[in-house]
Amino acid sequence: MEATTISGKTAEFQKDFTRVTRDIEASQKIHRESMTYLQGVVRTLKRNKVAVCSLVFILFLILVAVFGPILFPDYQKTDLLHTLQAPSKEHLLGTDELGRDVLTRLIRGTRISLFIGFAAETINLIIGVLYGGIAGFIGGKVDNAMMRVIDVLMSIPQTLVMILMLTVLKRGMGTLILSLTVTGWIGLARLVRGQILAMRENEYVIAARVLGAGKREILLNHLIPNAIGPIIVNYTMSIPGAIGAEAGMSYLGLGISVPEASWGNMLQFGASQFPASLWLFFAPAILFALSMLAFNLLGDGLRDALDPKMRK
Amino acid sequence: MLEIKNLKVSFHAYSGEVQAVRGVSLELKSGDILAIVGESGCGKSVTAQSVLRLHDPAITDYKGGEILLDGKDLLKLSEKEMQEIRGKVISMIFQDPMTSLNPTMTIGNQIVEVLREHEKGADGKKISRKEARERAIELLKMVRIPNAERRMNEYPHEFSGGQRQRVMIAMAMACAPRILIADEPTTALDVTVQAQILELMKEMQEQKGTSIIMISHDMGAVASIAKSVAVMYGGLVVESGTVEDIFYRHEHPYTRGLLDSVPKEGQPKDRKLDSIEGTPPDLVKPPVGCPFADRCKYAMKVCKDHMPPENALSESHRCSCWLLDPDCPQPRLSLKEYDAKEGDQNNG
Amino acid sequence: MRNYIIKRILLAIVTIFVVMTLTFFIMHAIPGTPFRTGNDTISEESLAVLMTRYGLDQPLYKQYLKYVGNILRGDFGVSTSNGYRSVTEIILTAFPISADLGIRALIFGTIAGILLGIEASLHRGKAVDHLSTVIAIIGISVPSFVLGTVLQTVLGLGLSGWVKTVFHTDYQLFPIARWQSFRYTLIPSFVLGMGTVASLARLMRTSMLDVIDQDYIKTAKSKGISGWAIIWKHEVRNALMPVVTVLGRMIGGVVTGSYIIESQFAIPGLGKYLVNSITARDYTMTMGLTVFYSIFIVASMLLVDLLYCVIDPRVRLAK
Numbered sequence: 001m002e003a004t005t006i007s008g009k010t011a012e013f014q015k016d017f018t019r020v021t022r023d024i025e026a027s028q029k030i031h032r033e034s035m036t037y038l039q040g041v042v043r044t045l046k047r048n049k050v051a052v053c054s055l056v057f058i059l060f061l062i063l064v065a066v067f068g069p070i071l072f073p074d075y076q077k078t079d080l081l082h083t084l085q086a087p088s089k090e091h092l093l094g095t096d097e098l099g100r101d102v103l104t105r106l107i108r109g110t111r112i113s114l115f116i117g118f119a120a121e122t123i124n125l126i127i128g129v130l131y132g133g134i135a136g137f138i139g140g141k142v143d144n145a146m147m148r149v150i151d152v153l154m155s156i157p158q159t160l161v162m163i164l165m166l167t168v169l170k171r172g173m174g175t176l177i178l179s180l181t182v183t184g185w186i187g188l189a190r191l192v193r194g195q196i197l198a199m200r201e202n203e204y205v206i207a208a209r210v211l212g213a214g215k216r217e218i219l220l221n222h223l224i225p226n227a228i229g230p231i232i233v234n235y236t237m238s239i240p241g242a243i244g245a246e247a248g249m250s251y252l253g254l255g256i257s258v259p260e261a262s263w264g265n266m267l268q269f270g271a272s273q274f275p276a277s278l279w280l281f282f283a284p285a286i287l288f289a290l291s292m293l294a295f296n297l298l299g300d301g302l303r304d305a306l307d308p309k310m311r312k
Numbered sequence: 313m314l315e316i317k318n319l320k321v322s323f324h325a326y327s328g329e330v331q332a333v334r335g336v337s338l339e340l341k342s343g344d345i346l347a348i349v350g351e352s353g354c355g356k357s358v359t360a361q362s363v364l365r366l367h368d369p370a371i372t373d374y375k376g377g378e379i380l381l382d383g384k385d386l387l388k389l390s391e392k393e394m395q396e397i398r399g400k401v402i403s404m405i406f407q408d409p410m411t412s413l414n415p416t417m418t419i420g421n422q423i424v425e426v427l428r429e430h431e432k433g434a435d436g437k438k439i440s441r442k443e444a445r446e447r448a449i450e451l452l453k454m455v456r457i458p459n460a461e462r463r464m465n466e467y468p469h470e471f472s473g474g475q476r477q478r479v480m481i482a483m484a485m486a487c488a489p490r491i492l493i494a495d496e497p498t499t500a501l502d503v504t505v506q507a508q509i510l511e512l513m514k515e516m517q518e519q520k521g522t523s524i525i526m527i528s529h530d531m532g533a534v535a536s537i538a539k540s541v542a543v544m545y546g547g548l549v550v551e552s553g554t555v556e557d558i559f560y561r562h563e564h565p566y567t568r569g570l571l572d573s574v575p576k577e578g579q580p581k582d583r584k585l586d587s588i589e590g591t592p593p594d595l596v597k598p599p600v601g602c603p604f605a606d607r608c609k610y611a612m613k614v615c616k617d618h619m620p621p622e623n624a625l626s627e628s629h630r631c632s633c634w635l636l637d638p639d640c641p642q643p644r645l646s647l648k649e650y651d652a653k654e655g656d657q658n659n660g
Numbered sequence: 661m662r663n664y665i666i667k668r669i670l671l672a673i674v675t676i677f678v679v680m681t682l683t684f685f686i687m688h689a690i691p692g693t694p695f696r697t698g699n700d701t702i703s704e705e706s707l708a709v710l711m712t713r714y715g716l717d718q719p720l721y722k723q724y725l726k727y728v729g730n731i732l733r734g735d736f737g738v739s740t741s742n743g744y745r746s747v748t749e750i751i752l753t754a755f756p757i758s759a760d761l762g763i764r765a766l767i768f769g770t771i772a773g774i775l776l777g778i779e780a781s782l783h784r785g786k787a788v789d790h791l792s793t794v795i796a797i798i799g800i801s802v803p804s805f806v807l808g809t810v811l812q813t814v815l816g817l818g819l820s821g822w823v824k825t826v827f828h829t830d831y832q833l834f835p836i837a838r839w840q841s842f843r844y845t846l847i848p849s850f851v852l853g854m855g856t857v858a859s860l861a862r863l864m865r866t867s868m869l870d871v872i873d874q875d876y877i878k879t880a881k882s883k884g885i886s887g888w889a890i891i892w893k894h895e896v897r898n899a900l901m902p903v904v905t906v907l908g909r910m911i912g913g914v915v916t917g918s919y920i921i922e923s924q925f926a927i928p929g930l931g932k933y934l935v936n937s938i939t940a941r942d943y944t945m946t947m948g949l950t951v952f953y954s955i956f957i958v959a960s961m962l963l964v965d966l967l968y969c970v971i972d973p974r975v976r977l978a979k
Contacts, residue, residue: 157957
């Protein structure tokens, strides 16, 4: 604003009155250079230190789950001469009531618990996306009927379903995962349906339809890519729920049973020994709490990054 | 009465600092209806809302300038002092009447609320609920809501868009403010309703002597109501003056562009409307020179490199454009022949 | 509006029937009889008598009709693990205690959760916000028996041990078991309410942030309404609407979540019976309680939905 002078005064710079051609391209270039949606998401996520730490921690857990039990396979080895030992050089996290090494069991438990979480939620993801996608895309009476089914299922609490199934069917990982998927997919199905219904009315989809895009094309090129963000967030946030549900079942003796190790049964046993053998409780409890935080905080970070309004 | 001097407002967005307003000066005289016009994103709403300091303080930075109400700088007031001005001295109506009213509160209560916040009874205490209700009914009648008594107890979704904007006006006028800021008050409404709302605003101005700042991009609405006009572009006022100055004696190519994009009466139907090609500048990295240079068909090198100075063309008329420089070889825009010649060249 | 209510009630009835039917067939998918489980030593003769007495020798559809008829009359069968007491009678004695615990937990959880959510949304990105996020995540995902154990040990045993050494009395401020006076209810209600605190805090925060961005908040501000009045009269009021819709599910969560707390704190509520029936493989009891819980939850969800119709003018007045 250095040149805010009233007409008549001379400015101190050389005024070059050569005509230049109008440069519409230049005026639009800045906007084209601006970040694409995905770049924005990645950039916002990278800036969110909490989310990055959470992601690193989760990746570390996955590595432990995959390779840990290969390196430390002796999670069932008992040593009745050294039971309930406090942490020491030989047993970094102490031993349990049968002299089993807590750290080795925790590593094994990480594999089991993460497997339950990922397996159950992946199944829920597939069912949910298919169910919600079909309902939302077909719409009309089919959608209506499919939603009534969801309304009924929604009223059945997951805890009760799990208790029932684990009481009646063979206890174990398979039943546990199955019981988590009976009603677990509903949230995602509703989300996907909602997204699709909202987007069907969206201008660019209408535009695509006017331009003659087929249903399949619209689904693949427009709807799925746009619905993917909320789906990822939902997936990330529901994994800790499934892991936590296994822990809750463990209290009833309906979770993964010993000698197999899971965070749930280690927590349950640790709690029963509290406060006499603190390491038995705190080792799984801290790892468990950190993992829950990591998944949720990553989910939060993803949601913020995916929502352009939240990017600040 | 209200004077904005060299106002600069920035927002902190994820892409960086958006310099939404980059040094705007405006003056609203008592009894005036000032229209601020421009494309979306030119900073007109930001300027208007800054008067009431409505922006989220967490992301807003008033980087400079003053907003003087009777010589008192509103930017320096405490939040508490500001509250006494909002709704009482200066009030505001917004673009979308569908979302501007609280959906879970009756219309009556929303008007009563503002009355009880500001109005004092004879005893110096705030007025009673009963009195506030009576006055609210009067206000609804004033903006011509039929069955006002009954409709007091209804919720916003039971009103039509135009009626809701009337309610907004009733609410804004409740404490007889000296200034009413209307941020695109007719944009979201049907054409037939638009005229009624503008008429109502004009009436308020005439009867109550309220000065009005109206934000709009609708030149038709501006022509029918405004007394003076400021044209904004890229966070700056590029031209300002009386409504006659702007409509008949404009000098800025952007003002010309805005006016050309409005269909005119008597114009042949097959004539294509002129639109301004290109997009407004990115205010994260605002251009050093004239913000309009990239889209301007008269652009010169100096426009790209240097901000044009403000030229006073008359007592009321101001314009910032290099075409007005005495050394500029191109003739002034108001010389119509030039434009005609230009048109021939383009066609030929 | 009326149609909606009718539809909603029909849906609740259908849901209860689906649950009843599923439970019945799952129950009958179990091999063997409910009378011969584990180490039971029941003779063939008494077994036959029991089978006839409870109609288990009849065809499945007849049993189903009888079962549905019984439930409709409020008869959930008998509990083998509780000396063949009627399940209904057990529910009638134990449920008030569970309901008492649940209501305390809900009151604590709702108030604390909503306040925490409001506080977090008003100080977005600040320490309070982060703290509430951590509380919320831990509260949602850490099973209540873990929190229960810690509080039971530290506040219950630890505190009373300290009181004993210092004041030489057996007074317990936070008793760790049973359900007798107000003191006994503190830790269990707190632990049970934590889940509600956590979910409501998050939901309220999101809902508040959503409302804060709405145009009508700007209108309220432009009217010169003071900060607190805007928060309470405009923001909180509107932000509560979506929160009310999940309260029904919250009630379900609290009711079904109480089993852990009840068995951990030796509270003679329904949850404790549920846990016992699972360990004792008392199927009639487990199924009976499941059906009862479902009916209760469906009914509370229905009530909350109807309540929502009343408080939200947009729904109430939709014709």
